[in-house]
Amino acid sequence: MSALLTLQFLAWAAERPRSYREVRAAWQSTCPLNSAWEDALAEGLVALVEREGGAMVVLTAAGRAALLAYRRPLAAE
Numbered sequence: 001m002s003a004l005l006t007l008q009f010l011a012w013a014a015e016r017p018r019s020y021r022e023v024r025a026a027w028q029s030t031c032p033l034n035s036a037w038e039d040a041l042a043e044g045l046v047a048l049v050e051r052e053g054g055a056m057v058v059l060t061a062a063g064r065a066a067l068l069a070y071r072r073p074l075a076a077e
Contacts, residue, residue: 009036010045010067013057020048020055 009027012018027037040046045063048055059067 003036003039005034005036006039006043006045007067007070009040010059010063010070013040013046014059014064014067018057019053020057023057 012026013023023037029035029037037046040063041048043062044060045066046057047060049058050056
């Protein structure tokens with residue numbers, strides 16, 4: 001996994017708790033080339049977790065690791 005758009009989605013999702021509704025509104029696309037949210041879900045980088053008030057999108061351990069690996073080289077620059 002190295003798609004820049006997916007990494008940008010992970011960074012956005014990691015900023016604060018995001019509801020499923022918010023993620024769908026911000027990242028839904030009919031363009032097959034812009035499928036960051038769907039790709040992250042399919043690749044196990046994010047998961048849906050039921051919480052009081054509705055489903056939340058959270059980074060999985062794999063998602064956090066991918067984001068960390070992406071950010072680490074940027075910090076060295």
